[in-house]
Amino acid sequence: MASKPNGVPALRMEDVARLAGVSVMTVSRALRTPPAVAASTLAKVRAALEETGYLPNLVASGLASSRTQVVAAVIPLISQPFAPTLQSMSDVLRRASYQLVLGVSHYDPLQEEALVRAFLSRRVDGIALFAGGHTPQTIAMLEQAGVPLVEMWADSATEFIVDAVSVPQRRGAQDVVRHLLARGRQRIGFIGGSTRHNIRAQARLGGYLDGLAEAGLPHDPAACEEATHFLMEGGAAALARLLERRPQLDAICVASDILAAGVVFEAHRRGLSVPRDLAVAGFDDAEIARSMYPALTTIDMRAEDMGRRAAEMLLERTSQSSRVDLVAMPSRMHDLGYTLIVREST
Amino acid sequence: MASKPNGVPALRMEDVARLAGVSVMTVSRALRTPPAVAASTLAKVRAALEETGYLPNLVASGLASSRTQVVAAVIPLISQPFAPTLQSMSDVLRRASYQLVLGVSHYDPLQEEALVRAFLSRRVDGIALFAGGHTPQTIAMLEQAGVPLVEMWADSATEFIVDAVSVPQRRGAQDVVRHLLARGRQRIGFIGGSTRHNIRAQARLGGYLDGLAEAGLPHDPAACEEATHFLMEGGAAALARLLERRPQLDAICVASDILAAGVVFEAHRRGLSVPRDLAVAGFDDAEIARSMYPALTTIDMRAEDMGRRAAEMLLERTSQSSRVDLVAMPSRMHDLGYTLIVREST
DNA sequence: CTGAAAGCGCTTACAG
DNA sequence: CTGAAAGCGCTTACAG
Incomplete structure (x- = not known):
């Protein structure tokens, strides 16, 4: 053998x-x-x-002890702004002798379900998911397995299964709009990701609308655009479509720094100066937000704290026993807050 | 229990x-x-x-069958340009009912060793490493374990253990220099990552020097700078140091698109126009290279093919038997070639 | 502080 | 095509 x-x-x-x-x-x-x-x-x-x-042989010891010392995280994309979350999660887990394994769902609930099934088959000791967009089967499997579970990147108003780490993203997006208004901008557009299966995208769009409503400004659906994918090119293409309909916009509230970077590049390509002709604000405080020129105004989502706290919450559950009752368990939500970081782009 | x-x-x-x-x-x-x-x-x-x-229960089946159906990859950083490699690797492996698990070494041979030890303890069926920079202990463990192994991102002239997928990176960097010379640039600087434990950084610097030598240009050590880390900020800071010593440079050959993006941002910050005042070429064809403005001239490293081919080579070894003799085995090197992509930045 | 026995939940190898 | 037995390499639980 x-x-x-x-x-x-x-x-x-x-x-x-x-x-x-x-x-x-x-x-x-x-x-x-x-x-x-x-x-x-x-x-x-x-x-x-x-x-x-x-x-x-950790396979044998895992079978004998019913503990694999492995925790799984399912993330939507393997890219910024999730890297710092994974890093801090991995650090906390390693110190407790756990290993972190990764699955990428591409924002697809069915892929998430397949990953959860695979991780449960491997008898991981805990699972971290991104909040929202789970299939009923995914939730049923998790409950039947009784595996410690935490959801990350929830909005403070979000539904979740048992434990969650959240940031008030909706209020964050509203603060961005307030900031743009305070800078004298009046025609503020919005570019976000698809709100399908994505509570983060929904919360951010909601916050943008809250901000407009608060200022008594009308919601102009033609001033909102959805990026087809979470790459810079997606942001660039979205701005192009948006300006075709609403060329007079003087600011864009963008639901992600990656998309916002693409928006800035497209603005430059069109000879628009940022922020003089067009103010651009992002979301997440990803690496590119502080590195690019002009540096992006954005919302610090506490990505690192998110991973640390999620790992700690999981460890608290795993230390109790190898199987937990997700349905009966009192749920916990830890809200991390956020910070508006004003830089050069607004 | x-x-x-x-x-x-x-x-x-x-x-x-x-x-x-x-x-x-x-x-x-x-x-x-x-x-x-x-x-x-x-x-x-x-x-x-x-x-x-x-x-x-895949833990039990793994113990009984001596096959875990898991393949591990150790990557230097969880970021571009490695994402497409991991994606294609993961796709090929999934089709063959294998799961991919990830380890991040941060370019540190000791962290790589710890990861390899952890993966071997979990009895993975195969391991993919980045070529070069392994500790003797890492190599000894791999040989003793007899686990199928492939190294990626090798240069065609690189030493490797058994199987490798490579790209002639040194020639690629030389081609970048040729291209810059053909564009009329004469004072070409270089910015790369640390060459310590990094054969890719070594190969790219070597290619830059080959290009200068071929054109009969002298090597000016003061026109070369090492970035302290592989982030855009690292590229920006390196350009700042470089221009302090050699303000008259008219082109920079940069060993990575991420660093090159930072170089372009820093140039803009200083009021330099790219490419008019300063031509900037990158390496890897990462996402940002085609997305940013100006889009980066770069070397397409076949990141996706690299992952696909590496996975295939591993699968060929695992299908033979669960343990292989790395020392006695005939080694194989698959060279993928590269393409110079000329865009707006040069 | 140390060890012999039983068992974790599967698969292998063999018999029918 | 189906199943009973043995075993994968550890840990648990117990005895001493």
């Missing part, structure tokens, strides 16, 4: 035990709870470990 | 078998090799599967 063509099998704990002159249980203890082993025994085991270069 | 607080244990194959009135072996076969089961039996099993919502 697990043998090379030339017949050398993989090392087992038993090989280490024989070399150290102890039982496998003692090797197992030396690896997991060293203080529970006599110092002299520990030294013998460690010497044998060193000599053989033994690597524990 | 694997039971909820309220006492409901996780479903096992045995539960499905009992409901379907067959043995666990028949359920196992129905799941993995349906044609080996009689149609009427299959129907009964499938009904039971459906009714229970059973999810196979």
Whole structure:
């Protein structure tokens, strides 16, 4: 079975035990709870470990202990602004001896469902999802599995399953509009991602509309445009469509920095100066927001805190037991707040 | 053990078998090799599967079969230009019923070693690494484990362990210099990443020097700068340092599009027009290269083909047996070539 | 502090 | 086409 063509099998704990002159249980203890082993025994085991270069079989230990020490995260896209969230999540988990595995859903509830199914089959000890847009089957599987679960990037008004980390995105978008109005802009357009299956896109559009309403400005549907995909090109193309209908806009509230960067590039391509001719504000405080010229005014979404807090919430659940009752459990929502960062683009 | 607080244990194959009135072996076969089961039996099993919502325990099956159906990739950074590689890798692997798991090394050989150790402990069926910069321990572990292995993003002249997918990056950088010279530029600077532990950075710097030498131009070390990190800000800061020493440069050959974007932003910030005052060429054909204004001249590194081919090479090895002899095995290098893409920035 | 026994939930290999 | 037995390499739970 697990043998090379030339017949050398993989090392087992038993090989280490024989070399150290102890039982496998003692090797197992030396690896997991060293203080529970006599110092002299520990030294013998460690010497044998060193000599053989033994690597524990975590598949076997996962089966025996019903704990895989793996946590899964399903993200919509493998790109900014999610990288800092994953980084901090991974850091917190690693310190607790958990490994983070990733799945990418492309904003597709069915792909998310397939990923959740695969992760549950691998018996991960916890799952982090992005809030909203789950299929009923996904939720049913999670409840049946009783796996610790946290949702991230929720809006503070969002529905969620048990635990969530949120940011008041709707209010954030409203603050962007207030800021643009305070800068003297009156004809403010909006570019966002598809609101289908995406509560973040919905919340941001909602905040834009709140901001207009608060100022007594009418909602002009023709001044709103949906980007076809979350790439800079998507933002550029959306601005082109928008300006064709409403060439007199003097500001754009954009629901993502990636899209906003594309908006700025397209404005430059058309000879418009940002912010003189067109003010552009983004969302997320992604890397490009502070790096590009002009630097983007944006909403800091606490991406790093989001990952840290999500990981901590998961760890609290996993420490309780390997299976939890998602339905009966009191749910928790941790709201992180946000900050409007004013830079050169507005 | 694997039971909820309220006492409901996780479903096992045995539960499905009992409901379907067959043995666990028949359920196992129905799941993995349906044609080996009689149609009427299959129907009964499938009904039971459906009714229970059973999810196979892949941890147990991994232990029993010595195959986890998981392939690991260790990447330097979770960002462009690696996303398309991971995407195509993941697609090819999924079609073959393998799952891709990711590790991020931050260009640190010790972190790579820790990741490889973790993946080997989880008994992944294959590992994809970025070529170069491995510790001796990493290589020793891989050889002892006998795990199928492929290295990506090698330069065609690079050393590698067994299998590799490469692009002639050195020649690519040389072509960039030729292109800049053909555009009439004479004072061409260079900005790259740290060449420490990074054969890609080394190859690209080498190509730049080849290009100068070919044209009979002297190598001016003060016209070369190393970015401190692979972010746009790193490219911007590097240009600032470079122009302080050599303000008369009329072109910059940059070893990465991300850095090149930062270079363009910094040029704009200083009131320099790109390409009129300063031509800027990147490398990788990352998303931002075609999206930004001005769009970047760059080298298409076949990022997508790289992932596809790497996955295929791994699958060929895993199909042979679960353990392979990396030392005795004939190694294979697949070179993908590259394309110079001329856009607005030069 | 240490170890022998049983078991985790599957698959392999074999028998019928 | 189907199933009973053995085993994958660990950990749990218990005994000493």
